[in-house]
Amino acid sequence: MAIVLATTFALSLWVTLTALGVSSFDGIMLALVIILAAAGARLLGRSVGSVGPGSRD
Secondary structure, three states: OHHHHHHHHHHHHHHHHHHOOOOHHHHHHHHHHHHHHHHHHHHHHHHHHOOOOOOOO
16 A cells, blocks of 8 residues: 555656656656655565564465
8 A cells, every 4th residue: 555655646746846847757757766665665574574583484
């Protein structure tokens, strides 16, 4: 669910920045950074949660 929220936020930010006159390439790069950060945090959270005492493989 967090990735969906991050994607929605990033794309709405891109539309807003484009409407304010910022280059659309710069806006979409910022949106991609936000989306990739959310996906990376999700993957990192899964891998860190599977290591440690009591974890099962």
